Amino acid sequence: MPTAGFLYPGYSAEDDYPEFQKLLGPDVTLRLVHTLMREDAHRVDALLDVGGPDVLADGVRELTALGVDSVVWACTSGSFVFGWEGAREQVAGVREAAGGIPASSTSFAFVNALRHLGLTKVAIAATYPEDVAARFVGFLGFAGIEVVRWAGRGIVTAAEVGTLGSDDVLEFVAAGNHPDAEAVLVPDTALHSSGILDTLEDRLGTTVLTANQVSVWEGLRLAGATGPREGLGTLFRSGAAMAVAAEG
Template identity: 75%
Template sequence: MAVAGFLYPGYSAEDDYPEFSRRLGPGVELRVVHTLMREDAHRVDALLDVGGADVLADGARELRDLGVDSVVWACTSGSFVFGWKGARTQVEGVREVAGTPASSTSFAFVNAVRHLDLSRVAIAASYPDDVTLRFVEFLRDGGVEVVAMASRDIITAAEVGTLAGADVLDFVARNDHEDAEAILVPDTALHSAGILDDLEERVGKPVLTANQVSVWEGLRLAGAENPHDGLGSLFRAGMPARTAVADS
């Protein structure tokens, strides 16, 4: 049994995790702890607070007591906003408290792109432009080329969590680019567990979403190896060994 733990900020699309668990079937367990969100805002100062060391340490202690095999800070913007070096420090702090391998959604995106042997991506983000640009910079630091970027300019995670699957499909398809080998859809506030194969069928290429790569990263670090159908190209490709960006 591989038991992956997730630090999830506030409440918006946390029900994606039991849906992933249902689709993954026996042999894995996903445990979610909600971390403090003092202000729900896709704004740099608020995101720095959401991903603060004190906030994550409280959640990491709770997951440690739940006996998880790995921990992922399941917040894209609350990790990449710290920059590459700061996000590594963030993950190291979680690892030290939880006593397990640790990562974050931002590093999970880079690891997933590398695992699929891709290098050029488009971004379809729910964030305002200034926040999305921070993600672009983070990906570039990880060796991923961004050929197109779209921002939906939604301020709160709560609003992102209300987006219907059909709306997400349309938004992602509209913001594909012919030079992109995959489309990245950040924001763990966005529901995606039930539409991953639909997204890829719509655009004809891999689509990586925040909750998808978070779950994949958590299971990879927990020692899971088996591929799974029904959750996009990433899960069909299985999980690599525990040697990737930001592994502890």
């Protein structure tokens, strides 16, 4: 059975993953371990520490002991904050620590999902302060993705993001849409989204990609589970492909 593993920083929306497991069904397995978060802050220096090689290596050792076919660093800001090349080095370090198991991160999962769907123009509804959100814009630009609109909500901690309810998320993401965007990206794994993916897309009338959604999709893709699935938005309905990887 394909088993995808996730390194998740701290505690905020980790309960999204058991919910994804329920929605996916019994033919795949998701495993998650928590990595050290010395300071919960959407601030560049804190994020560089959250995604540091020592922190991730400790998590990888715990995760691989559970038996997984892929590893995803399930943190958007703790990956794109390193820049494109730094994020590639980060993934390479995770892969090496995991003994060569396929690895990725949420930031690359967004890029891979967009390439899989053939989308190049996006809007971003970010929970982060604007200086952090701007780094995600730059990361996507390096991949050739045009950001037609972006905004940061200015929330400093992942813990606060994790308290946002479904109605708040729906309003926030809808406000971030733009008529020229082919998709709206919601880049924070601290945000709950597992139960509202189809509702989000119905509300906006367009593709919506959330951080935990693309992380799970990426983990399953790398584990070899590439078939289409219902109830989890356009991305999962479209299946997956092994040949879209951006981090290699």
